[in-house]
Amino acid sequence: MPEQRDTSESLNEAKRLQALDEYAVLGTEPEKEFDDLVAMARRIFAAPIALISLVASDHQYFKARIGLDLCQTSRDGSFCTHAVKRHDVLVVLDAAADERFASSPLVSGEPHIRFYAGAPLTTPDGFIIGSFCIKDTDSRSAFSDDQQQTLQDLARLAMERLEARKIALRxxxxxxxxxxxxxxxxxxxxxxxxxxxxxxxxxxxxxxxxxxxxxxxxxxxxxxxxxxxxxxxxxxxxxxxxxxxxxxxxxxxxxxxxxxxxxxxxxxxxxxxxxxxxxxxxxxxxxxxxxxxEAERRLKREADFDYLTEIANRKVLTEHMRAAEQSGTPATLMLIDLDGFKDVNDSLGHAAGDRVLKIVAQRLGAGIGDAGLLSRLGGDEFAVFIEGAADPISATSLGDLLIAAIEQPVELDERCVYVGASAGVAVAEALLWRADDLLADADLALYAAKSTGRSHVRLFTPELRSVVQTRTSVSSGIREAWERQELEMYYQPQVRLSDREVSGAEALIRWNHPDRGLIAPAAFLPYLEASLLAVPVSEWILRTACEQASIWRSQGHTGFRVGVNLFTAQFRTRDLPDVVDQALRDFGLPGEALELEITENIILHSDKGIKLDLAKLREMGVGIAFDDYGTGFASLTMLKDYPVTRLKIDRSFVSTVDQSARDQTIVNAIAELAKGFELEVIAEGIETEDQAVLMKAYCSEGQGYLFGKPQNAENFEQAFITGRSGSAHTAGQRC
The missing domain is CATH 3.30.450.20 (PAS domain)
Known part of the structure; x- marks a missing residue:
């Protein structure tokens, strides 16, 4: 059967190529009637690149093109090679995230294509000889049915021109x-x-x-x-x-x-x-x-106005800012971000959230009037751009008024919803200013306002730029620390609460700076996880922890288990199970000697492939711990859908469990939930004997300063491995 299918596919391809040859169009000079069609496509879809592509045996030839200097490219890995295999529109919203095209030279290199939509060029006999396509260097969130129909209409026009051309030539x-x-x-x-x-x-x-x-x-x-x-x-x-x-x-x-x-x-x-x-x-x-x-008029409106709130979108804001920049007009930009909007979506659903956004837009529009341009940047973020004025006092006063309007109760059916807002303001008084700089300044001011708390308006001042400089400095410092091997692994004991025997340890990364000493993880981990070093450093953490666990197990602690925190970047490489398997093999560890810790953020920022990766890890015997459990929004859903083996109760509940009946109720609920799912439970942040005794009723294991602080491998070994007792009763005192 496979041979018959291959033969059939080859025969169909041969007929398709024969149909293409009948048009005698490959390698011909540009013709205005085709050029007019791609120009029209670029106007309709606001796409920088539009092509009429004809797919030959080993290359694709562009009969008409706009926005691309190439006359033809190799067929291997091209978008249109996939487009000629289907009779509907091929839409690729983000090519960089699509394994079919991520390695294409036009995606990984210039012009860095991200979005593609191609409608088939179908002959009267039903053969698809190419596609009418548009491309963009920015990814898109959607390509509507109306847009697809318009693109198909253009493809049919192009095909009719080819038919007319064939008739004339023959x-x-x-x-x-x-x-x-x-x-x-x-x-x-x-x-x-x-x-x-x-x-x-x-x-x-x-x-x-x-x-x-x-x-x-x-x-x-x-x-x-x-x-x-x-x-x-x-x-x-x-x-x-x-x-x-x-x-x-x-x-x-x-x-x-x-x-x-x-x-x-x-x-x-x-x-x-x-x-x-x-x-x-x-x-x-x-x-x-x-x-x-009519569709073009509608698409033009969609291109300029936010589909939900019907106010201007980011594109229009950018155009106005560029025009003001070129004319040297004084300007004010205010960015407004809603506070508490995520809670509305989570508790009442996205339909309710959309209604709130519409009402907020109406209130902002009423508050601004004709004084400036109101636009929605996306999500729950809005912008107000005022040309010809650079008065910081008036701008901050306007911000206070707009926030007060937003914070009025929103009536949804029979309930009232409350949202707040924060605002950042930047002004440009000089004749020479850049739109990008003004936007960046307003964004820094907004960040500062949200850091202060809800309902604040913050005016940009130059010292806020030190925030960016600090981020850059930390990122650069991490690269140097990696190269100079200043990163170290520390280990915090995990004990059985029944007998205080050490059952394992959580591996924690530390930065031992030559001048500043140990740097707190919170000061560099967010930058590390967002950098290109995330994957190599995370692999080093995994292998270092596995090697250390292998050594300690060989010294008599045969049941010793090491826990390793995962980074989001590790799931994007699509090879995490292979990396873990290789580390276990290299250091002779069974799967149950390793526990990988994930958080809600990792799941939310990863694609659907994370489930498959976690399932493969569980098949290897590796434990999967859900860290910081109880602090997120979607934990119940994730608990049901992901192969978790252990819950880690967050320290925020444990630290006051002996003083707060509410925290005790939460801990009890988590323990009962884990029991129903047949999961183990470990409590983090145990610092007092009372907490340890109380948590023993809910958890099999515990972790915290009562038993031992994080310490380097040498000190950990002396305290818990080679000492006379493996118990945390005395070892914790020696830390």
């Missing part, structure tokens, strides 16, 4: 072939003689113009020309009769047309001429573009 003198094309076309195809008298009128023409074939044949083409244009039409006929070439031959134009009932409507018109039996004939292909023009 010098067809057979009326039968013309009629066969006209009969199946969705567009009006009309044939006229040298006097512009209609001699052929297909079914589509009957539908579009309202005349039956019997009524139209023999009439002048002027029956479909509006009265106001008939004089110029007749003048064109006269020029042709005098020996001048018709002006519209070979061009694609949009002109008004007239229906039988007298209504005018727009058509897209393409004219051609040929000789049939020694007589001159004219052909016209016409398409009613009323719906398309």
């Amino acid at each position: 010098g067809l003198d057979s009326r039968k072939q013309f009629d066969s094309i006209a009969a199946v076309s969705a567009d009006a195809i009309i044939c006229a003689d040298a006097s512009y008298r209609i001699i052929s009128w297909n079914r589509a023409a009957e539908h579009i113009f309202g005349y039956t074939a019997a009524e139209a044949i023999g009439q002048s083409l002027t029956i479909i020309v509006p009265l106001a244009l008939r004089a110029s039409h007749e003048a064109g006929i006269a020029r042709f009769a005098a020996g001048h070439a018709p002006r519209l031959i070979g061009k694609l134009v949009t002109v008004p047309a007239l229906r039988r009932d007298g209504t005018e409507f727009p058509i897209e018109l393409s004219l051609s001429h040929w000789t049939e039996g020694g007589k001159l004939r004219f052909g016209a292909i016409a398409r009613d573009v009323t719906d398309r023009q």
